[in-house]
Amino acid sequence: MDFKNIHIGDLIKNRMESLQIKVSDLSADMGCTDKDMNSLLQAETVDSDLLLQFCKILEYDFFRIYTQHLILYAPSTPPSKVVNKTQLNIRKNIYTPEIIEFILELVRTEKKTKEEIITEYRIPKSTLHRWIKKYEK
Incomplete structure (x- = not known):
């Protein structure tokens, strides 16, 4: 994993694939459209409230990636x-x-x-x- 250049949308997609979760299922859980979800999955950054929702639904601490970046680079x-x-x-x-x-x-x-x-x-x-x-x- 590249802790220097974080693309959170790609990391969320990878987690979805490992759990075999479809975009339509995740967008329903998040309360948004498939189009909005696809936009989020292409985004390099995501609002912290949305990231917290992803963490809960996908059962993975995405914030830890940013913490590790801080430990290594700052x-x-x-x-x-x-x-x-x-x-x-x-x-x-x-x-x-x-x-x-x-x-x-x-x-x-x-x-x-x-x-x-x-x-x-x-x-x-x-x-x-x-x-x-x-x-x-």
Whole structure:
């Protein structure tokens, strides 16, 4: 999955196909016409209320895709003043299995070097090496 360029209409279509749901059935559940549904499925973005409906009907968290995009491409910056120790662990365990698999796939296919991944996604070097050691068996 390409977390950088998200086309939500395509992702919704893929989920519909995997569940074998017809456009007419989904449009009836969403309370719109087939023509409107086809327009939504071709759209690169969808209103958050509509996306929430898709999540419920198709039983899939499409918002997670955007969260993963933020983790990879807009990592949080460290706070300027650390008030207490709990603030230091803000980013702990933020990497989902999907993100780990995405990063490891980049390494496996040699699309990016380890150094490029560390720099571009701001993943600590030790974390990347731990993933490779743990998941590449």
